[in-house]
Amino acid sequence: MPLELGQFAVMDYLWDQLEKTKDGKHIRYTVLDVEMLWKMGFVDTDKFSMDQWKLALEPYRQADG
DSSP states (O other): OOOOOTTOOHHHHHHHHSOBOTTSSSBOOOHHHHHHHHHTTSSOTTTSOHHHHHHHHGGGOOTTO
């Protein structure tokens, strides 16, 4: 089930909370971040399994993890 937050700016909140790259233009997700986003409903968990969610982000994984 997706997380319902009404007018709450989820993307702005995530941007403020998560680590950024050195240039400040990109967010650096950890494996724990990816799992927590799924568990807290950021992803429609009825539609996408945890494995599907992780696989969707795999093309963006950086050399350092």
